[in-house]
Amino acid sequence: MTRNTVFHRWFGWRARLAILVLAAAGPLTAFILYQIHELRQRRVDEALHRAYEYARLGSDGYEDILAEAKSLLELLARVPEVNLAAGADCNEALTAAALSRRWVSGLWVVPSNGRVACSNIADGVGMDLTQRDEYRQAIAVEHFLVSNVFVSKLRKIPTAVATLPIINAAGQRLLIAVTLDLTWFGKLSQTVSERANATVLLLDGAGEIVASASSHNDPTTSARAGALASRPSGMFEAADNLGRPTFWGVVPLAGSPLRLAVGLDQATVLAAYHRGTRQAAVLLAFTVLLTSSLIAFAGSGFFANPMRKLDRLLHLTLENMDQGIIAVDQNGRLPICNKRATQLLGLPRDFMSKGPSANEVLAYQASTGEFEALSTDVQGKLNPCLSGGIATSYERTRPDGTVLEIRTVPIPEGGWVRTYSDVTARSRAATELLRLATHDGLTGLCNRRHFDASLQIEVARSCRSGPPLSLLMIDVDHFKQYNDRYGHVAGDACLRRIAQLLHDACRRPSDLVARYGGEEFAVLLPETPLAAALQLAENVRRLLDAAALPHAGGQHGVVTVSIGAATLGDFATASAETFVAAADACLYAAKSAGRNQVHPVPCAEPLPLAS
Template identity: 35%
Template sequence: MNRLRSGKNWSVDAKYLLVLVVLFCAVFLTARLSILTDMGSDGEAAFWWSNAILLSVLLLNRRERWPLIFIVGYAANVAAHIHGRDSLPVSFALSGCDILETAISAYPFAKTAEHAIRFSRPRELARLCLVGALLAPAISAVCAAPVYRLFYVGVPSNFGVHWFLSNALGAIIVTPIILSFFNNDGYALLDRNQFPEVVGLLSLMFICTYAVFHNTSFPLFFILFPPLLLIVVRLGMNAGILGICIIAVFSVIFTAHGRGPMAMIQDARWERQVFLIQVLLASAVLCVSLVSVVLNERRLLEQAARKSEQLYRLLAENSRDIIVLTDLKHRREYISPAVQWMMGWDPKELVGTTYQDSIVHPDDVPAMTATLDALKSGEPAKSLTYRCQKKDGAYLWMEANISLYCDRITGGPIGYVNVVRNIAERKAAEERLQDAYLALEALASVDALTGTANRRHLNEALEHDWHRAIRTASPISLLLFDVDHFKLFNDLYGHLRGDDCLRQIAETARQVFRRSGDTVARFGGEEFAIVLPDTDRAGAYELAQRLRQAVEALGTEHAGSQHSFVTVSVGCATLVPEPGSDPNILMEAADRALYEAKRTGRNRVIDAFNPQLSTS
């Protein structure tokens, strides 16, 4: 195809000049032969191939060369008409109609002329049929008919129809044949491996064509098409064109000798027989072209599908994520190789199984089922975190991004795509982060010295238990206790001994108040607080006494105390809170009771709402 495209712009080298000379001769001879057969046939030209030859040369060259090719083609047409004894006005006018037809036919290919044009492509075949074989001949026929009637008398009324048919058949027959000869794909027929099949099928075409046109008893045209289609399917469009050439040679030779299906037509003139041969050849060309289009489209689709499959397989097999395809019944149809190095399973072991049968942790199956059902009902794709069993029995935390995939033709869902990623490290990091957060939260609510709750936690616990007591109309008690003469203890024994003393007292308080709902907190310095939900006055007072006695029983030496050992003073307050009341009233009451205990001699318990109830 590219051998005619080697020149540049308007440069005319020897090879291109030879092409123009050959073009002139081909157009002149075919036009002259057609005009010759027209003589004495009432304007019924048997064939007109010169326009198709000119169109073929145009399509084989770049657009920059078209003007010169048009000039040569026009000159050859005019010369043929003049040689056929048409007047100059008629020659110029009818040649102009032919050039107009060729220009219209070539226009749709102008932007693609730099590339090899193949009529096995649907778009290019449609352009040739609709524009080159229908629109352009019709326009030229409409223009030629009045010109012919202007200069000649007795022009048949169907002149325009004959013009249109002969030009249209020429475009359909000649253009694909010429372009196929310059198509580099034709060299594949000479391939050593394919050559025996080429010879065999063309021989079959030869035999069938000979049988059809040697016969004078029955019109056996239908015998020609099975071997012709077989050639196209097996060898391609170029080989099909060779088969058509065999049909053309046999049809012309045998018809000229009065044999074959054309000779069986009663009272058929030579022009009519040639016309019918063209119809046969045009039908064969269209048949070959259409089958080639279908085969070419199928080949392109297969190549695209194969390329797409290779690409997706490459991505799937080299992805560190596991890619799983399942049908709508959750049966695994494909599993990428990543499952082997990640989980120890061979993909073949899992294909055909469902997630209910294997791998997925039983506790996570309901969540997986719910996710797949939601996707099937039309909800958007979502991710799911679940556990998968390795081949050694251990479980890994995995994250799956699941979506539906649909049939390309019907658009209906046919399965699920599951992209699974190992998040065991991320999950462990999340758990470590959660532990760290809980530890940090504990540090934020625990007194660093004594290990009891701090002031912040105390306030939260008191607020929570206070509102709970309001809802349940139950009593809540608060104890505040202070280490007696603790500043003097620090002065006598040092701060380290003081810290040890506070830790001992805090541990003693935890031993006394063991209920899970009780809160022991360091209120500040040497002062502690204890929140006792669901505890009445008597119970709170009794517990306060146990605490005082337990600290006294420690016998921690304190030379600055009148008792010679460490003691505590305790303020106790109990209320059944009213709706809308503030827990600070309980705190204030307990604080007043503690102050009273210290004022009246220390090492004692004072009830805020019953000061007379006091023990030491």
């Protein structure tokens, strides 16, 4: 045997083996790189949307404060002591109003000379506001106005001023103002920072940082917000003030030039992606090293062992992944289904050991009631064979309460790969944030913002299709005297007791009970005629009488309520505003008639047409 013949025999089969291995590894490497790229893009998109959602929820909370501020100023305008700026009595009324509202920093009544006539802050009486920008802006308009943010000279905290000009009973022009305590920003910042490792900034119209908070140990504040100054709103990537790449969500705060920016650190968001990249690189390097060793040293007797070890490594990788993964070939069989997938989907081991097809797995899950509570839209995504070769992503809740994020990627040669992630904790956190944005913190009822949105929807539905829609406006009688006699802690407990009574009385899922503002409640009753609404209102009044909550300052010795009722029906065309005004007028008629009663007439006559 010549040397040349030995060389060809020794080198030739190794070259063919190398070509075979590379041909097999090429598609696998391309698939891994594609999955890594897709994983990064998904993490980026999720981070941007999550940052924007945090910012939007904070913006909704600020809108609620502005709505409550407007309601408070309108209520104070009707209080005689405040309306006439009656010295000490006015100071006392403003102090009582501020105590029950934690977001109130100060209340002021300013006549046309620009000097504070009365305030809940003793040092503020007599203060000259004529040189203040917020005062000049307020006297130039005839409507509710919110100022720019500034730092309070008295309390040294970021503050905004909401003002309402009025003409009082004596024909004088007054300005009623409330300074808003922006410490809510700190609470939001703490919540978001703890849950999401985030940076939260409050920016003014010029891009100056009004306040900030960060989960990092190093500070992030500076005079300006850098790249954020030129971005009014939206989702984008930009460096923070220390040069760290960050995913930002920016939302303007309604009624003010402020913007709320929430940033998620890119390194934290992409940590899982970087771990996956390193693992893939290690796996690829190991494959190349193994292949090189086989080509250089392995004979036919050594070829099987490394392949078995590689197969074992791949098997251990799949079985120890935090995600569930299922691969289905073009024939509908399951060549890959790791342990985590069977755990997340609740599939028995003996069933999976039989090698069922994808359709058999779906049929088994359906037989156990797995899909009964799912919406039609989600049920249409269960079988990826019907997706038309398009990548899909959705979430569904299992019967045991586990929330799964399911992603499907088609394989070009036929079949698909589906991953399952347990996102229960993230889903519950989002649900809790939504509840905080739509419910009143004291009573647990729906808040004013949620009520207004629901009212618009129900009025439009009633006007379009004709089912009667009733509204009850409920006000606690002599509640100021109750607070003065028993204190605000007892007053809060009284409001919670009344809220629980209303919640228990309105048992239909469609009924909506809300705290409208202060001691006033609203009950929206879809598909309810006036007679049924009046019966419910009278039941509420009697239940509260039976509860016998002591009220030594009231007319009847116990806590009572006055209720106004109005109804839309027969394809009425009244607007939500005129509907509320009609029920509110009935409420005041009930108070004028002696309180502790339900008043539907004459206010519940046909409502005026919407303009």
